[in-house]
Amino acid sequence: MSDQGDSHHDDPRHPSHWAPATRAVRAGQTRGLEQEQSEPIYASSSFTYRSAAEAAARFSGESPGNIYSRFTNPTVRTFEQRLAALEGAEACVATASGMSAVLAATLGLLRAGDHIVASSGLFGATASLFANYLPRYGIEVTTVPLTDLQAWSDAMRPQTRMLFLETPSNPLTEVADIAALADLARGQGAWLAVDNCFCTPALQRPLELGADLVIHSATKYLDGQGRCIGGAVCGDAQVVGEQVFGFLRTAGPSMSPFNAWVFLKGLETLALRMEAHCRSASELAHWLEEHPAVERVFYPGLARHPQHALAARQQSAFGGIVSFEVRGGRDAAWRVIDNTRLLSITANLGDAKSTITHPATTTHGRNTPEQRAAAGITESLVRVSVGLEAVADIRADLDAALSALA
Numbered sequence: 001m002s003d004q005g006d007s008h009h010d011d012p013r014h015p016s017h018w019a020p021a022t023r024a025v026r027a028g029q030t031r032g033l034e035q036e037q038s039e040p041i042y043a044s045s046s047f048t049y050r051s052a053a054e055a056a057a058r059f060s061g062e063s064p065g066n067i068y069s070r071f072t073n074p075t076v077r078t079f080e081q082r083l084a085a086l087e088g089a090e091a092c093v094a095t096a097s098g099m100s101a102v103l104a105a106t107l108g109l110l111r112a113g114d115h116i117v118a119s120s121g122l123f124g125a126t127a128s129l130f131a132n133y134l135p136r137y138g139i140e141v142t143t144v145p146l147t148d149l150q151a152w153s154d155a156m157r158p159q160t161r162m163l164f165l166e167t168p169s170n171p172l173t174e175v176a177d178i179a180a181l182a183d184l185a186r187g188q189g190a191w192l193a194v195d196n197c198f199c200t201p202a203l204q205r206p207l208e209l210g211a212d213l214v215i216h217s218a219t220k221y222l223d224g225q226g227r228c229i230g231g232a233v234c235g236d237a238q239v240v241g242e243q244v245f246g247f248l249r250t251a252g253p254s255m256s257p258f259n260a261w262v263f264l265k266g267l268e269t270l271a272l273r274m275e276a277h278c279r280s281a282s283e284l285a286h287w288l289e290e291h292p293a294v295e296r297v298f299y300p301g302l303a304r305h306p307q308h309a310l311a312a313r314q315q316s317a318f319g320g321i322v323s324f325e326v327r328g329g330r331d332a333a334w335r336v337i338d339n340t341r342l343l344s345i346t347a348n349l350g351d352a353k354s355t356i357t358h359p360a361t362t363t364h365g366r367n368t369p370e371q372r373a374a375a376g377i378t379e380s381l382v383r384v385s386v387g388l389e390a391v392a393d394i395r396a397d398l399d400a401a402l403s404a405l406a
């Protein structure tokens with residue numbers, strides 16, 4: 001039985017009254033007969049019934065409960081409920097990866113003839129899914145500059161069913177006005193989907209700003225230690241709890257119980273980690289801005305960032321990702337990357353370990369040069385995901401690497 005279920009809604013101790021920090025540690029847990037303190041990993045592909053009648057009632061949906069781990073697993077459900085509690089969502093569907101979350105949200109909700117308007121600076125695989133795969137199934141995608149509200153509005157058609165964006169964007173940290181785009185979407189009966197990977201619910205809750213769907217790559221900050229691949233879609237009980245869930249149940253891009261457990265533990269420390277990532281990233285961004293070898297720094301916390309004021313309003317902090325352009329093209333960017341020692345050369349982000357990558361030839365390497373140009377991703381761009389090491393050590397490593405350009 002649930003150790004959270006014995007109080008009423010008007011009791012201040014009821015889970016619905018918990019502050020985010022409490023939700024991150026406690027939401028979704030149901031203790032079993034063993035009275036375990038930490039959530040168990042239910043490594044069981046199927047679940048049993050006391051009778052044929054009970055099995056029939058489960059399968060018909062008449063009585064809720066576990067059936068088969070493709071779509072009902074207690075460890076995965078605990079993760080889903082905890083993330084939903086943090087995003088302020090009625091429902092959450094966990095998926096095998098961030099990309100399968102994007103896939104479940106699009107294929108689960110759209111059909112041939114439907115149209116998506118998406119921002120042009122999307123994560124590389126999302127951009128490729130939208131440009132190369134969805135059109136095969138009759139779903140057309142128009143891309144527009146993330147921050148150009150008029151362009152979003154102009155791109156809408158009667159068939160537009162979804163607006164899709166990431167904010168801050170990867171890797172240039174552009175910030176979209178979620179509330180304004182939610183209004184635009186609502187006016188045309190379309191869903192607004194926000195990939196909340198860079199901020200996580202610790203910094204930004206898109207549903208509160210009017211978005212309909214939140215997409216996550218749990219691989220990044222939700223894990224926070226670079227261990228597992230996973231994703232999630234959050235939203236209301238009908239759209240996510242039934243429609244996206246129905247796609248997952250049938251198509252099967254499901255999260256494993258082990259990965260769910262890792263992400264569940266990640267959520268417990270998410271807010272504390274995000275605070276530290278943001279503090280160090282902000283310090284590095286200000287330092288890089290003054291560095292003679294650096295041409296331009298992209299970080300929403302900088303006063304000269306074009307959407308600084310919007311980011312300050314919409315997010316509780318500015319995030320852990322800093323990108324910068326060095327003087328010279330690809331050679332110079334690669335030289336900086338190759339001359340780091342502490343930072344890991346890897347395209348992953350949101351890890352306790354700082355990572356450094358060259359977006360044009362890694363995360364966005366499969367995009368066409370035209371797509372990269374539209375997204376503003378140049379050959380001289382370097383992206384750093386600022387980890388939890390001492391900021392002085394990260395700065396010393398970058399400083400030594402940048403001096404290799406002198």
Ligand SMILES: *Cc1c(COP(=O)(O)O)cnc(C)c1O
Pocket residue numbers: 097098099100123125126166170195197198216217218219220229230231
């Ligand atoms: C990594 C990432 C994804 C895809 O997630 P995977 O877990 O790698 O499939 C989607 N969106 C953003 C912004 C990402 O950084």
